Amino acid sequence: MGISKTEVNLKRLLAAAPQQQNQAKLVHYVATLREQLEQLAEERTPEGLPRISKAVLNDYSEKIEAIASKLVNRVSDPPVPKKDFERNSVKENSSETEETKQILLSSGLRRRPVPASSTEDRAHEPAETGHTSPVKLDATAHAHIEKHRKLQDDLTDEMVVLAKQLKESSLMMSQSLQNTEKVSNLIFSFNPACLTAKRLYEMMMQNVSYFSIVRVKEGEC
Secondary structure, three states, X not given: OOOOHHHHHHHHHHHHHHXXXXXXXXXXXXXXXXXXXXXXXXXXXXXXXXXXXXXXXXXXXXXXXXXXXXXXXXXXXXXXXXXXXXHHHHHHHHHHHHHHHHHHHXXXXXXXXXXXXXXXXXXXXXXXXXXXXXXOOOHHHHHHHHHHHXXXXXXXXXXXXXXXXXXXXXXXXXHHHHHHHHHHHHHHHHHHHHHHHHHHHHHXXXXXXXXXXXXXXXXXX
């Protein structure tokens, strides 16, 4: 049994949705996935049986709801902006510095001058082995990553539009079939009347032929 276009689009959208960072697009993806799941549930084989089993439908449904739950979590717990985080860190560090100064002054201790050589040595000391410096990417790498991400978003958006068009064409085809069935029923309802008219016409033609023959014979006499 082959796979339908609706199921192909649903699988592709399920694979692309977790990579989407745009909240508005992700909401649209979830809505489209749910519509496609409903269409899959309505698909039937030529024998009239469901084309997709309940187990597969449940698996698709769980994946869709998992994406939807992540979306809800993102909305309910917005990330703290980087600037605010840095500002809070600076405030905490400054407050700790002021407290340290007050403790030193109250205890009567004085800061000893630190030789310049020791300061320079500390500056040249290697960083702790437990902390690794993050990998820095150049402008070309960032541009390539952004281009790839934009291409993936465009392909996913196009797939969503195609899924919507497929749904609309399916609805139009279904409506056309219903209209054709109505016209056929209407023709069949008028069919007995047509047969009756045909029979009356045949009887009338027979009578006309009979009277014509009688008149011809009377003329001969």
